[in-house]
Amino acid sequence: MTSVLYDTPGPRAKRRNALLSVVFLVLLAALVWWIWSVLDDKNQLQWSLWQPFTTSQAWTTYLLPGLANTLKAAALAMVIALPLGAVFGIARLSDHRSVRVVAGVVVEFFRSIPVLLLMLFANELYSRYTQVTSDNRPMYAVITGLVLYNASVLAEVVRAGILALPKGQSEAAYAIGLRKGQTMSSILLPQAVTAMLPAIVSQLVVIVKDTALGGVMIGYAELLSERGTLAANYANVFASFVVVAAVYVVLNFALTSFAGWLEGRLRRSKRSTGAVLGAEDMEEMNPAGVGGTAGTGAGGTI
Amino acid sequence: MFDFLQGYDVLGAFWMTVKLTVFSAVGSLVWGTLLAGMRVSPVPLMRWFGTVYVNIVRNIPLTVIIVFASLGLADIFGVTLGASDFQIQGFRLAILGLAGYTAAFVCESIRAGINTVPVGQAEAARAIGLNFAQTLRLIVLPQAFRAVISPLANVLIALTKNTTVAAAIGVAEAAALMKKMIENEAQTLAIGAVFAFGFVVLTLPTGLLLGWLSKRMAVKR
Numbered sequence: 001m002t003s004v005l006y007d008t009p010g011p012r013a014k015r016r017n018a019l020l021s022v023v024f025l026v027l028l029a030a031l032v033w034w035i036w037s038v039l040d041d042k043n044q045l046q047w048s049l050w051q052p053f054t055t056s057q058a059w060t061t062y063l064l065p066g067l068a069n070t071l072k073a074a075a076l077a078m079v080i081a082l083p084l085g086a087v088f089g090i091a092r093l094s095d096h097r098s099v100r101v102v103a104g105v106v107v108e109f110f111r112s113i114p115v116l117l118l119m120l121f122a123n124e125l126y127s128r129y130t131q132v133t134s135d136n137r138p139m140y141a142v143i144t145g146l147v148l149y150n151a152s153v154l155a156e157v158v159r160a161g162i163l164a165l166p167k168g169q170s171e172a173a174y175a176i177g178l179r180k181g182q183t184m185s186s187i188l189l190p191q192a193v194t195a196m197l198p199a200i201v202s203q204l205v206v207i208v209k210d211t212a213l214g215g216v217m218i219g220y221a222e223l224l225s226e227r228g229t230l231a232a233n234y235a236n237v238f239a240s241f242v243v244v245a246a247v248y249v250v251l252n253f254a255l256t257s258f259a260g261w262l263e264g265r266l267r268r269s270k271r272s273t274g275a276v277l278g279a280e281d282m283e284e285m286n287p288a289g290v291g292g293t294a295g296t297g298a299g300g301t302i
Numbered sequence: 303m304f305d306f307l308q309g310y311d312v313l314g315a316f317w318m319t320v321k322l323t324v325f326s327a328v329g330s331l332v333w334g335t336l337l338a339g340m341r342v343s344p345v346p347l348m349r350w351f352g353t354v355y356v357n358i359v360r361n362i363p364l365t366v367i368i369v370f371a372s373l374g375l376a377d378i379f380g381v382t383l384g385a386s387d388f389q390i391q392g393f394r395l396a397i398l399g400l401a402g403y404t405a406a407f408v409c410e411s412i413r414a415g416i417n418t419v420p421v422g423q424a425e426a427a428r429a430i431g432l433n434f435a436q437t438l439r440l441i442v443l444p445q446a447f448r449a450v451i452s453p454l455a456n457v458l459i460a461l462t463k464n465t466t467v468a469a470a471i472g473v474a475e476a477a478a479l480m481k482k483m484i485e486n487e488a489q490t491l492a493i494g495a496v497f498a499f500g501f502v503v504l505t506l507p508t509g510l511l512l513g514w515l516s517k518r519m520a521v522k523r
Contacts, residue, residue, distance in 0.1 A: 004424045005442065006344045006434040015319035020348045027350070035379075041379050067357050112505045113498050114463035116477050122496040129454070155311045184381055203359070212365035216470040217481070238378055245362050 039238060049236035055245050058230060064194065066215075066226030067247060073139060073222065074207045074216065079147035084147065084199070085154025090157050090184060103155070110152040116213050119145030123218045138221075142214030144221070146207055153206075157199045157277060161192035164275040198263035199277040205252045306487045307496070314471035317461040318502050322396060322465040322475060323504075327458055329401030334408025335443075341413055344434055352409065364467050367403050371395040372471035376457040389474065396468035404461050415446030421523070448519040455512030459505045476500060 009017060050057040091103035110118070125140035126132045132140050134282040165188060173183040189243045215225030223244055263278045341352035359367075372395055375381040383398065386393035406523050427437040464486035480497045484490050 004421050005437055006356075007428060009344060017345050020345045024345065024347050038379050044378060109498070109502065112459075112502050114477065115468040116466040116469065117480060117494070117497055117501070118475065120484065121490070122480050124490050135365065139394045140356060209361075209363035209365075212363035213467065213470075216365050216369060217477075224363065232475055237373055241366070241374055245366055245370075248363060248366065249358055253357065256361070269475060297333070 007019060026093065027052060042238075044236070044238040049234060049239045052230075052236070058234070062226045062230040062233075063223065063243070063247070065222060066223035069139070069226075070211045071224040073142050073146065073211045073220070074078065074204065077143050077207050078204060080143070081147045082153055083153040086158050086189070088151065089145060089153035089158025089162070090189075093162060094233070095180070107155045109162040110148045111156075113149070115145050115149045115210050116217060118148050119214055119218060122148075123144075138214060138218045141218055142211060142220050142222075145214075146210055149210075150203060150207055153203060154200070157196050157203070161199075161275070161277050163189050163197060165191055166275070182197050191226040194266065194268060195275045196277050197266065199260045201259035201262060202278075203257060204254050206256070208252060209248070254299040306483075306489045306492065307448055310479060311498075312479065312496065315450050315474060315476045316504070318393075318473065318501075319416055319462070319465050319504070322393070322400065322468055322473070323458075323462045325397045326400035326404060326465070327461055329397060329452075330404035330461070333401060333405035335412060337405055337409035338412035338416065339438060341409065342416060342438070348408070356406045356409055357430055360410075362403075364403050364464055365470055367400040368396055368409040368412065368467050368470055369398040388472065391472045392468070392473045396465075396473050397472060399419045400461065400464060400468070404457060404464070407457045407460075408454065411457060412443075414447060415450035416442055416454065418449045419445045445521055448516075448521050451512055451516035455509060455516065459508055463476055463501065477481075485488070 007013070036045075043049075045056050064237055090101050091099050092107065094103070116300045119141050122144035123137060126137050126144075127134070167186055169191065170183050173187040178187070211220070211222050212224040214220035214258045215222040219225065227240045227244045231237050234240070259278070263276055309390055327466065340348040341356070343349060343432060344365050370405040372392065375398070376391060376395060381395075381398075383394040397414050422444065423441055424437055432440065433464060465475060468475055469478035472478070476497055480493060483493045
């Protein structure tokens with residue numbers, strides 16, 4: 001598509017593009033030079049501040065345990081949220097109006113509340129009404145917040161996955177005499193899960209990113225809060241941010257790429273029905289979208 | 303029943319949330335459109351910059367970006383955005399962080415919108431002699447924007463919820479006040495309900511209004 005917006009450049013366009021490139025390069029270089037000089041002024045570029053990351057101690061003491069906690073919370077949240085999301089997604093497609101409405105209200109409610117509020121609230125509930133020890137409480141609160149929010153997002157993914165299947169699938173199932181529950185469990189759901197896989201993997205990125213909230217606001221010892229401890233020890237604020245951000249980028253970029261690869265593979269696969277939900281498809285779950293309900297939450301990817 | 307609200311400026315906190323949302327929405331729309339323009343431009347260096355920016359920023363947690371704005375941008379780089387005190391500085395840095403983060407998603411939405419414009423439109427524009435900038439500004443972007451109102455609505459709603467992250471650097475918005483209130487007051491459930499209701503009130507009309515608008519503005523093809 002991009003090439004349609006402009007012709008193959010002729011001599012004048014080539015000159016103009018070259019000029020624009022140079023101007024843009026100068027601007028970028030000025031920005032980089034400014035960053036570099038400020039960092040140099042503030043002594044943030046000294047090798048002694050970056051050197052810890054080449055030794056194993058900074059990693060084994062701070063970053064790897066933090067990363068492990070991030071991944072643990074994300075994985076547990078995903079594992080709990082998926083079945084819950086499937087239940088609510090199917091409930092939203094129920095033939096019974098009451099079930100449909102209740103599931104719809106629950107899903108829309110939790111999608112319109114910020115994850116941070118859910119975490120703060122869960123944290124306070126656990127401290128007041130349960131026996132969860134104060135060591136475990138932040139993790140429980142983080143996972144609860146993530147599960148409530150992501151289960152409702154996944155419910156929409158499941159619903160979209162089922163609705164994206166060709167109508168003939170359920171018609172054929174009814175024709176051979178399967179009941180509603182059987183059609184759902186043995187025909188629609190298995191295909192929908194396959195179609196949903198890319199969207200589910202993309203949702204993992206959102207979950208991994210949201211764990212950082214627990215570190216800053218309720219003291220869960222995940223990667224971002226471990227960065228604080230590390231920086232307090234080595235006095236390398238900038239370096240620690242760069243390294244932690246790089247870890248997140250590598251991890252999430254790997255997940256995104258995997259989702260993209262999976263999507264492409266599923267779309268090419270001969271055995272599928274051609275219904276695949278990628279991360280971008282979730283954006284189309286707009287307020288006026290499938291089913292005409294008042295959707296409020298964001299798509300899968302922010 | 304709601305006497306626990308006395309002594310707390312709940313409306314003021316939500317007003318702060320609204321201000322954060324509006325300013326960062328405008329900022330991210332401008333920056334996101336520029337990024338989208340770069341990503342489809344004929345200059346390879348700009349395309350490269352747009353791609354790198356979007357792929358890096360999308361994959362960093364917003365919390366990391368906001369905390370960095372406070373500890374890195376303000377303390378190391380001295381970017382205080384002309385603020386006189388800590389509160390105002392946090393507010394402005396949070397807007398900078400939110401806008402920079404959200405712009406990556408706005409850019410991707412607009413790029414998807416550009417892809418919905420039929421090839422013939424751009425071909426016709428080039429045939430009557432418009433250059434790249436004119437084609438983009440007069441023909442492609444106006445149609446693309448009408449196609450992406452509902453994805454942008456989703457981004458705006460996510461942004462509204464994401465403003466709560468500003469609490470991490472001490473901006474007195476809704477999440478910060480809720481944290482303070484549930485620590486000091488006994489009515490945890492009621493406080494939770496009040497703040498949940500506040501966000502439903504903020505996001506539901508946005509979704510409905512922009513959903514209606516996107517249907518109305520859709521280019522019939």
